[in-house]
Amino acid sequence: MELLFPIAIEIFCISAVLSFILQKVKSVSHFTSSGLSLIGSAFMLVFAGYILLTHTVINVVLPTSFPLFTLSFHVDGLAAFFIFVIALIALPATLYGISYLKPYYTQYNTGVFGFFYNLFLLSLFLVVTSYNGLYFLFVWELMSLSSFFLVIFEQNHPSTIKAGFIYFVMTHVATGCISFAFILLYLATGSFDFSVIKSHAELIPMTIKSIAIICFIVGFGTKAGIIPFHIWLPKAHSAAPSHVSALMSGVMIKMGIFMFFRMFLDVLTPTPWLGFTILFLGALSSILGVLYALSEHDSKRLLAYHSIENIGIILLGLGGGLVFLTLNYPAFAIISIIAGLYHTINHAIFKSLLFLSAGSVISQTHTRNIEEYGGLIKKMPYTALFFLIGAIAITGLPPFNGFVSEWLTFQGLFKGIAFEGMLIKAAFIFAGVCLAFTGGLAAACFVKAFGITFLARPRSVESQHAKESSFPMVLSMGFLAALCLVFSIGAPYVIAQLRVLVQALGSFTRHTSAMVPAHEKLTDLAALNFNTMGLLLGFTISAAVVYALVYLVSHRQKTVIGSIWECGYTEITPRMEITATGFSRTLILIFKGIFRPTKQVHVEYVDADMRYAPTKTVTLGISDIYENNMYYPLVKLFHRISIQVKKIQSGNINAYLLYIFLTLIGLLLVARYYL
């Protein structure tokens, strides 16, 4: 069983190479590489399932000829859980890609795409199993670069290149922070190996640990897309092909979350302020993410902002857990951390489902602007049904999986609110208020997204002529929709498995003896008899009875298809429907302190003498406060510094030789006196 992992790794490598070699024959290369990645992902899924069920820990260290750089693989429960998540999403996404990419054969090189796609999957699996800082940075960079090439796949659009560029810059700033943190840890412990750092965790000086943790938050937080490091995320996710967006949003941003779990709960010991910081960042990301999603009418950018929201919810679980850990309430911490992990897998499932359904709509209508959709539920019934399931799940409504993890997250926060200390209570009340608003606003946002896309009348010619997507695409969406239900009904089992996994993490094994028995009064884990099945059963019975009774009473009455009431107008056009902008404008105006809504009115007086009223165009939007207030000043600063630096860049080779000479002398002096 353990051999499945290296075999799958080799399959991905072979698949990448084959796809590259066969790129001249696009269909063959695409089919081969997709087929092989399906097999590889299936192997990984079985492998992860085996590790999770048998609770084995695999640790393989392969030394290389470079000092400090060892290929060290470590598969424990946490890594296996994330392998499971990656493989679970990679399967339907790859299947979907087989037919989604067909229209691209004529324009783009799908062979190279297949190469990077397999490399991307490979790097994801390697990131979660790596256990050495330098090797980790290597595979992390592999993941960033391969995903960058996937983002700029549709290179003929200028906006795609711009999105790719911002992603490229942001991800490398993040990698810079992470490298710095690892170097600090190396200086403190003398090793890049996670196992060595872990055993020395309590000996690391407080200041070094604090700086390293801040760097980790910035670095991994950028990858996870927490606010305010999120600006690359909506751009990159909307530019990539839809099944890549599903993988990026469902899985890749979770790598940042994975490293949060790995570093803060397993390798390092949390500092007292860490939990509160994460809790605060989570609360901020969740509420702001959903608010920005509300203002979007690009279907994939909307979903991307919801990823930010859900990363926030995951962080609420993690942050709560860290606070409880530092307060020495391990039993409470377990509930919160389980909530975070559970939301990780749930979000992976429903977010990739939503991206795939959005992609299915885009492949038919050739636009991402939801104002041009409408009425698609009749043209694409399966896509509509699956999108609806995803929407209910992400909103956290019963009976789907989002409900379970949101409920658990709430339970964790409630335990914090029950504390006596005012600071802790206030922090958790703030987080709870944010989470409660997030749930409600997400519902509003998805009523908008589903309603404007699939209901009422088509608002463009493309939407009128849309057809249901091909079978592989429907199948992969259906698979994910079924998972939404499975992970809700199977909640007690999943929670029990996650509990074993969490208890094996470093923070819990470290002080088993010093643990204070926690007061597990407020719904202990044994009482979490999640009964979604009962809920569904009750609903089915009650709906059936209602239907039968209504039929009994009024089956003789006729149902007529007739026009709607619009104050006497008879010609109803699609322009009379509510738009996505109109739908969310009330909420945007309510939260105008956060949004800074903009309104531009253009009046055209082209034929003003002929008409009574001139043509008016009103553009409603919101201003991007992060780019305007945080990133543009930074860019300007760099620009100014660059102009100063230009002065010493004369272009004269002699001058550069002088610089090299001076640097050498300087280094020698440093080496002489300080080392």
Add this chain to the structure above:
Amino acid sequence: MILILIKLLILPLLSPLCIGIIRKIDAFMQNRRGASVIQPYFDLWKLFHKDEVISPDASWIFRATPYIIFAISLMLPLGIPLLSQVESWGFFSDFLVVVYLLALMTFFLALAGIDTGSMFGGFGASREMTLSALTEAVLVFSLLPIAIISQTSNLILMATTTSSLPPITYFPIFIAFIGFFIALMAETGRIPFDNPSTHLELTMIHEAMIIEYSGKRLALIEWTAANKFLFFVLLGANIFFPYGLSTTTNLLDLLIAVGVVAMKALLLIGAIGIIESSIAKYRLFRLPDLLLTGLILGIISLIATNI
């Protein structure tokens, strides 16, 4: 068993009566005589025997929504304490489950509003979702203080604990109740949030959303709204004032409990009727202020539980 049956039947059987009572109170406040309290039953019966017109653009969402939300509204009372403290229905009793089931009803109703392609439906849905997005938090935070005091999120256990508290600790619960009352008015669409008997399309929220419904589906929607109203009244009366709930399943105790609960519910309905008759409807953009007041009251109550 018999208690579960009562819980299942009490909402659909008595909710039209509650609507009748509140309309009677409104009429009394306006110096009218008003229709009989059992008029809503006749209205429903009439609607069930009318033909219906459905928009050509409507999909299965529009057709299925009345059944879905009515079925959910039937399940709501299973988890709340109705007559006694000994009933238990496990997972259904969790207050978050109740809040989320209510949100699910609103979700489908809003979708049905958009589905017809009517501009009133769309704007009704937009306004309803705007309000419910804010109300959800108020509802959670008005029930949370009791959950924290009683250290459980199970509604029945919450009622049991609150009924045995000394009166001195009752202060935070009462503050939370004011927050709950604001949420109640918003969720059930009473003045100052929404006017259930409005005839002006521009001011409607709930009524605009369901404007295209007719016949048996309209009957189901109206009935659901009534169910939701009665559910909120029972929830408020039995969670915040859990006195008079029977501690056993003896028939005599239960009968006394029926009387007490009916009295409490009538008092609450009377209060709602008088308050909504004596204030004007708020402008839409002022409603968030009111809802945030409710939220703040919930938070104050949470902090007061410490003292």
